[in-house]
Amino acid sequence: MEAKIPPWQEKAAAKRESVLAKIKPEWRLSPAELERAAHRRELTGGYIEEFLEPEEASIISLDSVALVEGIKEGKLSSVRVALSFCKAAAVTHQINNCLHEIFFEQALERAIYLDEYYAKYGTTIGPLHGLPISLKDQFHVKGVDTTMGYVGWIGSNLGIKDPSQAHKVESQITTELLSLGAVLYCKTSLPQTLLLGETRNNIIGETLNPNNRNLSCGGSSGGEGALQALRGSTLGVGTDIGGSVRIPAAFNGIFGLKPTPERISYRDVANNNPGETTYRSTVGFLSTSLDGLGLMLKSVLSTSPWLRDPAVVPFPFRQDAADTYLSxxxxxxxxxxxxxxxxxxxxxxxxxxxxxxxxxxxxxxxxxxxxxxxxxxxxxxxxxxxxxxxxxxxxxxxxxxxxxxxxxxxxxxxxxxxxxxxxxxxxxxxxxxxxxxxxxxxxxxxxxxxxxxxxxxxxxxxxxxxxxxxxxxxxxxxxxxxxxxxxxxxxxxxxxxxxxxxxxxxxxxxxxxxxxxxxxxxxxxxxxxxxxxxxGLQIVGRKFEEEKVLAVAKIVCAxxxxxxxx
Incomplete structure (x- = not known):
């Protein structure tokens, strides 16, 4: 008699299929293409560009600052940028299994609105206007699941405690990013519990390293690292309680910032054992460029997050501290x-x-x-x-x-x-x-x-x-x-x-x-x-020295x- 599949496995399998089903049919890879990717050691660089049009490949090759400047100057449209990164993320997920959630249609509606706003007023909404930003699957977006790698969370968005609030909750930093003009389009994979330096869970399985698929992408913000290594994103939000931003950054050949916890809001963010606040998890950022990290930190702090989250210290971005060290x-x-x-x-x-x-x-x-x-x-x-x-x-x-x-x-x-x-x-x-x-x-x-x-x-x-x-x-x-x-x-x-x-x-x-x-x-x-x-290596400063370590990192890289x- 054939063994019955446990209900949790059926639920996980259905979730995997539902994520793939959100990819446009014209963006789906053939079985032959998937098989070819499965046997490749390295997926980065020119390989992923084979699946993109020349204009799309050109757009995803740009880093965060160049993208927002191009949109602000009218050289790029939010829609073209969003389409390019959504397609790159779709390809990335199919060949390297790094997304938990896809909401490309929501992203494209947002990009259309941003282009209309720019056409009407001749200016941008904020410093992140039109920039696609990916989120680790701890951050709540209205209308989108947050599973954090748990099968039991499928179908909810902080709705476990109060089912009536499912898919209605939004993390504070999500609100801040939208107010700054960002386009949110996907949520990235992480390990079950968050407490692992690799990325595996019972929903999507394992995310490997696109630079060398013999190896791990790291964790717990592993999907972020893998997505950016394949240029499916240039800037993303993760968390770190033991290395969860820094490990994927180093393992995937990108940049990462772990701030002091009270610098960026963690309000309404899903977490493991959220009552343990003696040594807090911190929201951090991953980027394909050092300037991308600076752009994100400066932009988020410009919203005065401490006014909405009492756990955040009232420190605006300190340009003078950055300039002192750059000099x-x-x-x-x-x-x-x-x-x-x-x-x-x-x-x-x-x-x-x-x-x-x-x-x-x-x-x-x-x-x-x-x-x-x-x-x-x-x-x-x-x-x-x-x-x-x-x-x-x-x-x-x-x-x-x-x-x-x-x-x-x-x-x-x-x-x-x-x-x-x-x-x-x-x-x-x-x-x-x-x-x-x-x-x-x-x-x-x-x-x-x-x-x-x-x-x-x-x-x-x-x-x-x-x-x-x-x-x-x-x-x-x-x-x-x-x-x-x-x-x-x-x-x-x-x-x-x-x-x-x-x-x-x-x-x-x-x-x-x-x-x-x-x-x-x-x-x-x-x-x-x-x-x-x-x-990758760490450049370490003391508490609340984010501007300093970003400036010192520029000196080291130069x-x-x-x-x-x-």
Whole structure:
């Protein structure tokens, strides 16, 4: 007798089909085209352009600032831009499975309205007028599902607590983006629970890395990273509680910004265990360009989000802070910057491509006339232990509550970590909070002590995002390089540096692992498998230093570009 398919699987399968059905018939790929894509190692660059008209390929090749300027100058229309990115996103999803929600018709109606407004008034609605922006599937859009990777959430939009509100709720940042003129058109894939450095769930399966499909796109904002790597978007919104913006940015060869949590509104955004606010998840941004990140931050802050969300601090965009550091990039007029470089957290060492990337950046900065010192902060394993304890404090009860809505199981990657347990005792939780504050203070004291040698404090820190490039699925053993910065709520920008090269990044047989985890990570390195994987690094500032780290990132990227040309 044939086994009956569980109801949750039927619901997930129906959802997958409903998303594909929203793609225009003329944009759907043939079985032969899908089969050809499935056997390709790399999907980026010229390959995806084969499915587009020349004008469409030209439009999606532009970055965010060029797009909004082209629309503002009347050289591009919102409709042509929206159509190009909707089609690119449709192709991207078919060949790399990265979207949870498609609402292209809604986007095109919006683009028509924006073009009519421009024709009537001769001006734009705001700084994002006509710019297609993608959203991680935590952000609510009216009339569109938010599943956050849970089968039990299918058919709802924050309507689980109050079914009458399904599809009526809008996240504050969604409202802000629309007020700025943005065109919203799709929501991107993420892992079940959000708490995984890869992107897998029981609804759509797995999203792989379009630069090298042997590897993961990262997580939890993994669909955002994959979509942008294929130019299906130039600017998107994600979230980060342990690296969820930074990991996909680094793994996919794009840029990412993790602000301090209270800088951008999280109001009415779906989340895992939303009551855990001691160390908050933060809304962040991913972009194909550094200027795109700056455009987004400046635009969103121009709406004064703190007036509608009391959790947001009233800090407008501080152009003077950005200008101060940008002027430091010109050593004829400014004082050299001082950088710390973290070469290892002394728990899990770095694969050859990451170590080479760090050396490239350190050498470029030093050649550019800036100072470089080794960064040896308080033991990061202490921060990792504290951060992970907060993640697990509720014993997995919130996760299992969501799973029970449909009866779906945890995906295999998460079964051991999130087996249901009693929640942490309140007194233990309070003590853990004190440990976190103590670690923050120690880290701050260390940062301040970097002025002891020469009277100049370190301006920013360069460190890995992970001990490896875009990881082999199932072999992400150590997320501490990102998680430590969530514990301190620091401001971080991720920049792409290089790509793994099997001819240069050879396996070092003499390496002695530091421990069992390091051994697992080291044995997972295969130069052939990793070849072509993007290498991205973190540029770290302290709390509420978003403008500063964006400016410093420009200086670093300019130094790296010059060194590469020389």
């Amino acid at each position: 430091r990039g010109n050593l004829e007029t400014g004082k050299p910057l001082k950088f710390g470089v973290l070469w290892s957290d002394n728990v899990v060492g770095l694969h050859p491509p990451i170590l080479r990337g760090l050396r490239m950046v350190a050498d470029a900065i030093r050649t550019g006339g800036h100072k470089v010192v080794d960064w040896t902060p308080p033991p990061q394993e202490d921060a990792t232990r504290i951060h992970l304890a907060f993640i697990l404090a509720d014993g997995g009860h919130d996760i299992h509550t969501q799973l029970d809505l449909s009866g779906e199981p945890l995906i295999p990657d998460l079964r051991e970590t999130f087996t249901l347990k009693p929640p942490m005792d309140l007194l233990e939780y309070q003590d853990l909070t004190l440990q976190g504050l103590e670690y923050e203070a120690k880290y701050s004291d260390y940062w301040n002590s970097t002025a002891d040698d020469d009277g100049q404090i370190v301006d920013a820190v360069i460190m890995p995002v992970a001990p490896h490039a875009a990881v082999i699925p199932g072999k992400y053993y150590h997320t501490a390089y990102t998680g430590v910065l969530n514990l301190m709520n620091y401001s971080v920008v991720v920049v792409p540096v290089t790509k793994a090269d099997k001819n240069v990044d050879t396996f070092d047989d003499s390496y002695t692992p530091l421990n069992d985890t390091d051994e697992l990570n080291w044995k997972a390195y295969d130069p052939e498998v990793y070849h072509g994987a993007p290498v 130094a790296l570009e010059k060194a590469t040309k020389d």
